[in-house]
Amino acid sequence: MSEKASDDTQQGTYVEDEFTRDTAYIEDRITDGGEQWPVEAGRYRLVVARACPWANRAIIVRRLLGLEDAISMGICGPTHDANSWTFDLDPGEVDPVLGIPRLKDAYEKRFPGYPKGITVPAIVDVPSGGVVTNNFPQITLDLSTQWTRFHRDGAPDLYPEELRAEIDEVNERVYTEVNNGVYRCGFAGTQAAYDAAYERLFTALDWLEERLADQRYLVGDTITEADVRLFTTLARFDAVYHGHFKCNRSKLSEMPVLWAYARDLFTTPGFGDTTDFAQIKSHYYEVHRDINPTGVVPLGPDLTNWAEPHGREALGGRPFGDGTPPGPPPEGERVDPANNPLVGADGLVRV
Template identity: 70%
Template structure:
């Protein structure tokens, strides 16, 4: 491996996709600080820019979804709760859409819609692809702005900077962006999407390949994080935010439901300590709803779990045990500070988390 950076070493030997193909076509509009007021401006859907305006947009997420979980974490770490409102979809959904059955009357109180599909089709009639979260919706028009989840979190860090809270961390520092981007691509291919390749493998050959590839990646992470507290640099960055949702879902979902069962994550000394460290950091554990996570995976993936039975376990209280990662140096927020308390209307129910809620 020679003089490769840590992220280059991790990215080495990344194989091509096989067995499970994810649709990665999104509405790629962006909300940018230099966009003209009013907006959007541009030539066509997917290439338009919308202006940064506090209160104009609603982030629609689902606590069950790992891709949406990233956006919820970043919004909280940066203190954007009063700037971009949050709508939470029900963990169970049918083919048509994510819906708002968690809200009174099954209607989002800000957007006034029952299904997220309504926002998609307000923008693109007869929208032909899957309805995904996270999604940013323009409140005045009720139209989807973007569902490009990798770009959403980067733009929250860079384009909304004027509205970050005092002490907000630098999740995407300019000097580290090449390394963050490289390791993030590898994490997506090998870990975030790797568990899905195993879980939705159509035959034994593809499953075996996906299983081996995933565990090779987790073993590399175990080695990488043995001597450093975070993936890149000396504080939490976008890379850690992208890895966390997969790791925290591993034992309750991916280990059994997706047959990623060489061991539990709890049995891996480095990754389990790294996960405990992040879980105990404000913004991470306090946005994690284990009950909704299990309801979604076990209740929606009928091809994997035909009965729809949701397991009662496992006990995730181990995430509150000491992690000892402080000895490796670094601090969670660098020169910044922790976010304040979770807004009352956004708290995870006490019975859905081992964390004390208050």
């Protein structure tokens, strides 16, 4: 997620006549055997914000694959000005590894005068302090396919070769119509643009309801990259998209198949235990001042319904295939239980 460049004291502007996401990212890749950016444990730092759905994908994949010891993680706070995400959660408001207060510093280190929005997730080369890539769709695929030497024992195959064509096809529709579709609704600047965006979004959600009615996961019988990409939007739906973005034909909790599917993933290690509802609400309601001028953050909705039984086990499937669930997240990376009432002191979701 990015913000449009402006001065350091103002929030960005988001509403457009018809919202179009800028997808020109830094396309460098970290690859096994690569010359400029080779896979190397301890060299890179993944910078994220728990509030951001695009960054949340990378957090989930890194955790599912057990890459915590190979790639460190810096966590920005949930709000930012129009200029940069900041490390205001860290002591002294400085990232302890990169030694910078603002993610923009890593972008500027490599690209002086960087002209575009400062986005998360971003991977930073620790020795040089410069950003390597912010290409969020490719980051998670590369974590699955290029970092296999550092995957934990029992790590799932999130991008199995025999299913890649179908995963890519599903991902494309989910991205354009759902992941980006909620933003198209929320940032629409005209009634006509909003009406069209609303219809597109709920047409896609109805398609997903039908697709998932008799299969536990989006592609195949295990969790894949496709489920990760859909989950981060569903996790934010009732908390922010339904009201803040006017995606209000129905709540997620009123779409029975998707609601059960989302709860199934939420209670799977790696998903709900990386979800910080307080930071999610703080970001959207405080940063998008052209939509919510007061910056007031709503107290609801009640989140305890995420723990209700989902019954999806009856559809079969094996969440991790021949692998195993990840263990508890490292202590320094656990979601604050105050921000997600279903997370215990060990960082895991209580089922």
